[in-house]
Amino acid sequence: MTNTQTLRAATAQRTARSRAGGSGRRRSRTDVRIALLFIAPALIGLLLFYVVPTARGLYLSFTEYSILGEPEWIGTRNYERIAQDPLFWNALVVTVEYVVINIVLQTSIALLLAVLMQRVAKSTFVRGTLLMPYLMANVIAALLWFWMLDYQIGIVNQVIDWIGLPRIAFFGNQEWAIPTQALINTWRHVGYTALLIFAGLQAIPSTVYEAAAIDGAGPWRTFSRITLPLLRPVLALVLVVTVTGSFQVFDTVAVTTAGGPVNASRVLQYYIFQRAFNEQDFGYGSALAAILFVILAVVAALQMKFLRGNESDLD
Amino acid sequence: MTETMNIVVPGRARRRPRKGRSIIAWIVIAVAMAVSLLPFYWVLRTSLSLNSKLAAGSADLLPVGFNFGAYERVFGLQSPAEAIAQGGSGASINFWQYLGNSFLFAGITTVCAVFFSSMAAYAFSRLQWRHRDKVFGLFLATVLVPPIFTALPNFLMVRNLGLLGTMLGLVLPYLFMTPFAIFFMRQFFLNMSREVEEAAMLDGAQHWRIFFQIVLPNAAAPLATLALLTFIGQWNEYFWPLLVSDESTRVLTVGLGVFKSQSPQGAPDWSGLMAATLVSALPVLVIFLAFGKRIVNSIGFSGMK
Numbered sequence: 001m002t003n004t005q006t007l008r009a010a011t012a013q014r015t016a017r018s019r020a021g022g023s024g025r026r027r028s029r030t031d032v033r034i035a036l037l038f039i040a041p042a043l044i045g046l047l048l049f050y051v052v053p054t055a056r057g058l059y060l061s062f063t064e065y066s067i068l069g070e071p072e073w074i075g076t077r078n079y080e081r082i083a084q085d086p087l088f089w090n091a092l093v094v095t096v097e098y099v100v101i102n103i104v105l106q107t108s109i110a111l112l113l114a115v116l117m118q119r120v121a122k123s124t125f126v127r128g129t130l131l132m133p134y135l136m137a138n139v140i141a142a143l144l145w146f147w148m149l150d151y152q153i154g155i156v157n158q159v160i161d162w163i164g165l166p167r168i169a170f171f172g173n174q175e176w177a178i179p180t181q182a183l184i185n186t187w188r189h190v191g192y193t194a195l196l197i198f199a200g201l202q203a204i205p206s207t208v209y210e211a212a213a214i215d216g217a218g219p220w221r222t223f224s225r226i227t228l229p230l231l232r233p234v235l236a237l238v239l240v241v242t243v244t245g246s247f248q249v250f251d252t253v254a255v256t257t258a259g260g261p262v263n264a265s266r267v268l269q270y271y272i273f274q275r276a277f278n279e280q281d282f283g284y285g286s287a288l289a290a291i292l293f294v295i296l297a298v299v300a301a302l303q304m305k306f307l308r309g310n311e312s313d314l315d
Numbered sequence: 316m317t318e319t320m321n322i323v324v325p326g327r328a329r330r331r332p333r334k335g336r337s338i339i340a341w342i343v344i345a346v347a348m349a350v351s352l353l354p355f356y357w358v359l360r361t362s363l364s365l366n367s368k369l370a371a372g373s374a375d376l377l378p379v380g381f382n383f384g385a386y387e388r389v390f391g392l393q394s395p396a397e398a399i400a401q402g403g404s405g406a407s408i409n410f411w412q413y414l415g416n417s418f419l420f421a422g423i424t425t426v427c428a429v430f431f432s433s434m435a436a437y438a439f440s441r442l443q444w445r446h447r448d449k450v451f452g453l454f455l456a457t458v459l460v461p462p463i464f465t466a467l468p469n470f471l472m473v474r475n476l477g478l479l480g481t482m483l484g485l486v487l488p489y490l491f492m493t494p495f496a497i498f499f500m501r502q503f504f505l506n507m508s509r510e511v512e513e514a515a516m517l518d519g520a521q522h523w524r525i526f527f528q529i530v531l532p533n534a535a536a537p538l539a540t541l542a543l544l545t546f547i548g549q550w551n552e553y554f555w556p557l558l559v560s561d562e563s564t565r566v567l568t569v570g571l572g573v574f575k576s577q578s579p580q581g582a583p584d585w586s587g588l589m590a591a592t593l594v595s596a597l598p599v600l601v602i603f604l605a606f607g608k609r610i611v612n613s614i615g616f617s618g619m620k
Contacts, residue, residue: 031442031443031444032444032445034438034442034522035438035442035444035447038434038435038437038438038442038522038526039434039435039438039439039450041431041434041435041491041492042431042432042434042435042454042491042492042497043435044491045431045488045490045491045492046453046454046457046491046492048472048491049465049469049487049488049491050457050460050465052468053464053465053467053468053469053472054460054464054465054468056468056471057464057465057467057468060467060468067471067474109347112343113343113344113347116340116343116344117344119337119340120337120340120341120344121340121341121344124607124608124611124612126344126348127611127614128603128607128608128610128611129348129351129352130347130348130351131610131611131614132351132352132355132603133351133354135547135551135599135603135610136551136596136599137550137551137552137553137568137595137596137599138551138553139551139553139568139569139571139572140551140568140571140592140595140596143571143575143588143589143592144354144355144357144358144589144592145354146575147357147358147361147585147588147589148354148357150585152370152373153369153370153373153585154373155357155373155374158373158374162374187350187351187354190347191347191351192614195611195614195615196614196615199614199615219336244461247461248461248462248463250463250553250554251553251554251568254553254557254572255571255572255575269463272463272467273463276467277558282467282471285467286464286467286468289461289463289464289467290464292461292463292464293460293461293464296459296461297459300459
C-alpha cells in the first residue's frame with residue numbers, strides 16, 4: 001500500500017512532464033517485447049515440456065525404440081500391433097468400466113451433496129470436511145483403503161462379516177478389482193466435485209427459485225426443471241474434467257493391485273507404463289499413449305457438444 | 316441474496332413440512348462427513364496399535380496394545396529385531412530422506428511455477444500486445460494433453476541430459492509454469508483496478524517495477540492461495556517421481572509404495588504402514604487446518620483444475 005501511495009504522490013508531480021514526452025504510442029509498441037520478457041520462462045516451459053514432447057511422442061509412436069540405440073521408423077506397425085493386442089483391448093474395457101462406475105457414483109453423490117449443502121449447510125466447516133479426502137495423495141487414499149478393505153482383518157470386512165454377509169476380496173477378486181478402485185477414487189474425489197457443483201448452484205439467482213415456489217413447483221420438479229438445466233454448463237465442465245481425469249487412473253492401481261489379479265485392473269495408463277518402462281518398448285508405449293490422447297480428445301469434444309457446455313441458459 | 320431467501324422460506328414452510336426434509340438433508344450430509352473423516356481416525360488408531368495384535372483385535376475401536384512402536388519404526392528408531400518382535404515386517408523406509416525430498420520437490424516447484432506463471436499471467440492480462448489471447452489459448456490448450464503422453468518424451472529428455480535420479484531432473488518439467496496457475500492469476504489480475512498502475516506508468520515506472528512493487532504485493536492473497544494449492548498438488552505427485560527418482564531423490568508418495576510392497580516376512584506391517592501414511596499426510600493436514608477456509612473458498616469455476 002505504501003508503495004502505491006508514494007507512486008501516486010510522485011505521479012501528481014510528474015504527470016505533466018511525461019505527457020509532454022508523448023510516450024503513449026511508444027508504449028503500445030514496446031509492449032510486445034516486454035510481454036515476451038514476461039512470458040519467456042512460461043514459454044520455455046510450454047515449448048520444452050509440452051509442445052516438443054507432444055511432437056516427439058507422436059514421432060516415437062511410429063518407431064521401434066527400446067531406449068538403447070536410436071528410434072527406428074516402422075510406420076504404422078505399432079498401431080497395427082495394438083489393434084491385435086488383446087491386452088490393449090482388455091485395458092480399454094477395464095478403463096471404461098472404471099470410468100463409468102466412478103463417474104456415475106461420484107457425480108450423482110456430489111450432485112446430491114451439493115443440493116443439500118445449498119439448502120441446509122453452507123458452512124466452510126462442512127465443505128472443508130468433505131474436501132479433506134481430495135487433498136490426500138492418491139497413494140495415501142489407496143493405502144488407507146488397502147488396509148480398511150483387507151480380506152482378513154480390514155474393518156470393512158469385519159462389518160460385512162458382522163452383518164452376516166460373505167467377506168469380499170476387494171483387491172483379490174477379479175470381479176471386484178475395478179469397482180474397488182472406482183470406490184476409492186469416489187471417496188477421494190466426491191467432495192471436490194460436490195464443491196464445484198455447489199459453486200455452480202450459488203450462481204443460480206434465487207429469483208428463479210422464488211418464481212418456481214410461487215408457481216407451486218415441488219422440490220423434485222424444481223430440481224429437474226430448474227436446477228439441472230441451469231446447472232448444465234457447470235456439470236458439463238465438471239464432467240469433462242472428471243471423465244478425462246478418470247481415464248488416466250494410475251496411482252491407486254500401481255500401489256494396490258499392480259494391474260491384477262491377472263489382468264482385471266490393468267488400466268490403460270498402467271499398461272502404457274508397463275510397456276514403456278518395464279519392457280523398455282518406448283515406441284509401442286508412445287503409440288498406446290497417443291491412442292489414449294485421441295480417446296480423451298474425442299470424449300471431451302463429444303461431452304461439450306452434447307452437454308452444450310459453452311452455452312448458458314441463464315442469459 | 317440471503318435476505319430474499321429468508322423472506323421466501325416462511326411461505327414455503329406453510330405449504331409443506333420443511334423440517335423433516337431438513338433433518339434428512341442433515342443426516343445425509345453428516346454421513347458424508349463421517350465417511351470423509353472416519354478413515355483418518357482408523358489410520359491413527361492402527362498406527363498406535365501393536366501390529367502383532369491387530370489381527371486379534373481387528374474390530375476394536377481403540378488402538379490395540381497402544382504404543383508408539385510403529386512411529387519409531389518409520390523414523391528408524393527401532394532395531395530390526397525389535398521391529399520384528401512387534402510384528403513389523405522388518406522392511407525399512409528411509410523416511411527422513413523421503414520427507415526432505417518431498418519438501419524440496421514441492422517447495423522448489425511451487426515457488427518457481429507460481430512466480431513464472433504470475434509473470435506470464437501479468438502479460439496475458441495487463442499488457443496489450445498482438446495475438447495475446449491466441450497465445451494464452453495455446454497455454455490453456457496444454458491441459459488437453461494427457462500427462463502420460465508427454466511423460467515418456469520428457470523422461471527420455473531428462474535421461475539424455477543425464478539428470479535421472481537428480482533433484483534437478485525431478486523438478487524440471489514443473490518449474491516454468493502450470494496452465495492452471497497462469498489461468499488462476501490472470502483471473503485475478505484482470506479484475507485489478509487499472510488506476511494505480513496507470514498512475515505509475517505515467518510516472519515512467521517500468522513494467523518490471525510495476526509488476527514487483529504494485530501488482531505482486533496487491534496479489535498477495537491469491538498468490539498465497541495458489542501457492543498452497545500448488546504445494547499440495549506437488550506433494551501428492553506420484554507418476555513423474557516414480558519414473559525419474561532413485562533412492563536418493565525418492566519422495567514420500569513413491570517411498571510409501573515401496574514400503575508397502577516390501578514385506579520380507581509376508582505379513583504386512585499395517586501399523587508401520589499406517590504410521591508412515593499419516594506422517595506423509597501430516598504436512599497437508601497442517602496446511603489445511605491453518606488455511607482451510609482459503610482453500611475451500613478457492614474451489615469454484617476459477618479454481619477448477
